[in-house]
Amino acid sequence: MGLEFHDDAIVLSGETGTRLKSHIVGSYYSTWWNITSGGDGLGFSLPTAIVELNAGTGLNFISDTKEVILGSSGHAIELKASNPKTTKLRIALVENHPECFSRLKNVLRKRWPSIKWSERPLTEPSMDVHLIDASLPTAVDIIQSMSLGNSLFFFDPLLYTPWSEIDRVARKRLERYYQTGTEFIVFLFTSDWFRGRGELKPLPTSNDGKWSPDQQKAIEQCDELFGNQNWRKKLLTSDSIGKRMNNLVDLYKLRLHTWFRYVVALPFEPKKDQMYHLFMCSNYEDGASITKKFYVDFTKNSKYTPNNIQGYAKFIKHHPAKKMPGNSRSIEWKILWSIIQYHEEGLCDIECRGLFRIEKNQEARTQALKWLSSEGYLREIKHLTDEWKSSRPDNFYELNWEKIGTNLGIEPPPRLIPLSKPADPFRPIILIVFKDGSQVRMSQGSSLGGLTDEDGMLTNVERVEADISCEVCGTNRRVIAQDIEEVSSDEQEMGPEVFYSAKSDAVCKKCGKDMEIDIELITYAYNTDFHNYNGSNCKLV
Numbered sequence: 001m002g003l004e005f006h007d008d009a010i011v012l013s014g015e016t017g018t019r020l021k022s023h024i025v026g027s028y029y030s031t032w033w034n035i036t037s038g039g040d041g042l043g044f045s046l047p048t049a050i051v052e053l054n055a056g057t058g059l060n061f062i063s064d065t066k067e068v069i070l071g072s073s074g075h076a077i078e079l080k081a082s083n084p085k086t087t088k089l090r091i092a093l094v095e096n097h098p099e100c101f102s103r104l105k106n107v108l109r110k111r112w113p114s115i116k117w118s119e120r121p122l123t124e125p126s127m128d129v130h131l132i133d134a135s136l137p138t139a140v141d142i143i144q145s146m147s148l149g150n151s152l153f154f155f156d157p158l159l160y161t162p163w164s165e166i167d168r169v170a171r172k173r174l175e176r177y178y179q180t181g182t183e184f185i186v187f188l189f190t191s192d193w194f195r196g197r198g199e200l201k202p203l204p205t206s207n208d209g210k211w212s213p214d215q216q217k218a219i220e221q222c223d224e225l226f227g228n229q230n231w232r233k234k235l236l237t238s239d240s241i242g243k244r245m246n247n248l249v250d251l252y253k254l255r256l257h258t259w260f261r262y263v264v265a266l267p268f269e270p271k272k273d274q275m276y277h278l279f280m281c282s283n284y285e286d287g288a289s290i291t292k293k294f295y296v297d298f299t300k301n302s303k304y305t306p307n308n309i310q311g312y313a314k315f316i317k318h319h320p321a322k323k324m325p326g327n328s329r330s331i332e333w334k335i336l337w338s339i340i341q342y343h344e345e346g347l348c349d350i351e352c353r354g355l356f357r358i359e360k361n362q363e364a365r366t367q368a369l370k371w372l373s374s375e376g377y378l379r380e381i382k383h384l385t386d387e388w389k390s391s392r393p394d395n396f397y398e399l400n401w402e403k404i405g406t407n408l409g410i411e412p413p414p415r416l417i418p419l420s421k422p423a424d425p426f427r428p429i430i431l432i433v434f435k436d437g438s439q440v441r442m443s444q445g446s447s448l449g450g451l452t453d454e455d456g457m458l459t460n461v462e463r464v465e466a467d468i469s470c471e472v473c474g475t476n477r478r479v480i481a482q483d484i485e486e487v488s489s490d491e492q493e494m495g496p497e498v499f500y501s502a503k504s505d506a507v508c509k510k511c512g513k514d515m516e517i518d519i520e521l522i523t524y525a526y527n528t529d530f531h532n533y534n535g536s537n538c539k540l541v
């Protein structure tokens with residue numbers, strides 16, 4: 001596949017979801033840097049690095065919409081260029097394609113003339129941006145010699161990253177069992193393997209070895225993706241594409257667990273029948289939970305809000321011996337609560353950083369985990385990786401949600417709903433929650449079928465959630481409109497057109513300003529429009 005350019009921007013069709021991906025990764029970079037640099041509290045003084053392994057040119061040209069946008073690497077440079085507090089942030093951009101590399105330099109010169117950058121050999125280690133035009137093995141050695149501090153690596157290939165390359169970077173960075181300080185984002189176009197794209201043909205639906213040359217090639221590429229053939233029996237089946245995509249995501253997560261305790265698969269549906277995932281990998285529960293929170297906020301998924309007070313009351317009823325005087329909590333409860341709230345997939349072991357923060361004494365932690373396991377709140381499972389055999393802890397656990405549900409009345413976090421076409425993240429989005437617990441997101445100006453009851457009305461809607469921004473101080477907050485009031489109804493050719501108002505009052509958490517938001521929904525002919533809204537002292541974000 002030849003590379004095409006528009007000026008210095010890589011030409012990509014909107015179909016690939018490039019716009020959405022660049023936007024979300026770009027926004028995430030600044031959230032991630034804010035936290036890992038120590039934030040305001042530490043004066044952003046901790047060294048951090050963003051490393052892109054497929055940097056491109058910094059700019060993308062979206063041929064569908066004919067617009068030039070910042071690619072993810074462009075966002076990284078922009079963060080460095082626009083925020084004076086990023087002095088301890090370094091950007092390393094690896095691009096092995098010669099034309100991309102030279103255009104990346106053009107973009108830097110033209111767009112960010114004040115940014116100081118260097119090419120390898122990296123003689124001046126204090127540069128803002130380091131450009132590396134090497135293949136991955138060489139690039140990894142160079143990067144490793146740069147002493148980067150907390151680092152975020154983004155693998156953003158056009159098709160897929162061979163496992164050997166992920167493994168190579170991880171092996172250099174992670175020298176101890178699930179070492180913290182390194183995070184990966186890995187992009188994978190999940191649906192391509194089953195629907196095909198360009199030269200990649202769909203994987204066959206049988207594992208009988210009777211494959212066409214194109215299918216054989218796709219299989220070999222998938223072998224490269226996983227670095228083994230173990231995936232074949234799960235993906236070369238006649239199951240539905242949906243099921244095989246879920247299997248692919250689970251298998252790939254498991255592969256990434258080789259190096260990372262926490263792997264969050266963030267789904268995106270840029271178009272009907274297209275699905276890609278960003279796999280966010282961290283060894284620090286806060287890293288994984290911040291990533292997830294970022295996605296949940298960005299896509300207006302429901303927040304996970306398990307009830308601490310009720311859960312604790314039930315816990316004490318079952319285990320009165322664990323009651324402590326006053327407001328103190330037993331180590332067992334503190335650990336269990338922390339895992340429920342922050343540990344992606346409910347995974348944990350004695351070396352989790354968050355558990356260490358709760359109880360520094362290793363023996364006390366070990367005993368608490370053993371107690372939680374003996375009571376059925378945790379289930380001991382096999383380690384997710386064969387690495388670290390000589391140094392990993394003896395016991396590895398996951399939450400037993402059945403027991404937690406029965407004993408404490410706490411449910412697991414809701415499944416993530418992909419950001420899909422009807423909800424355009426570049427316009428304000430609302431979340432509609434139905435009485436049966438299902439949800440849908442709509443962006444302003446969009447229209448969706450299937451939300452009404454059999455009379456074409458919105459009686460099934462439980463509430464509308466939205467994020468608003470205070471017009472006085474710019475602080476954001478979530479509001480919930482519980483009453484969906486029918487305001488008026490006009491008889492039209494295809495039945496009634498009904499106008500609804502979903503209103504919510506709120507007070508700005510920072511400046512105390514009173515705010516009101518009124519969201520207008522219209523149903524007509526079984527379609528629902530999110531037409532407009534009125535904000536008093538606030539706007540939807």
Ligand SMILES: C[S@@+](CC[C@H](N)C(=O)[O-])C[C@H]1O[C@@H](n2cnc3c(N)ncnc32)[C@H](O)[C@@H]1O
Pocket residue numbers: 001002003004010022052053054055056057058059060070071072073074095096097100156157158
């Ligand atoms: C799609 S680019 C993404 C770049 C960057 N992360 C961004 O968001 O702008 C990923 C990589 O694909 C490579 N590539 C290979 N063949 C390509 C093609 N036909 N079109 C676009 N990129 C291609 C480029 O060298 C680049 O490193």
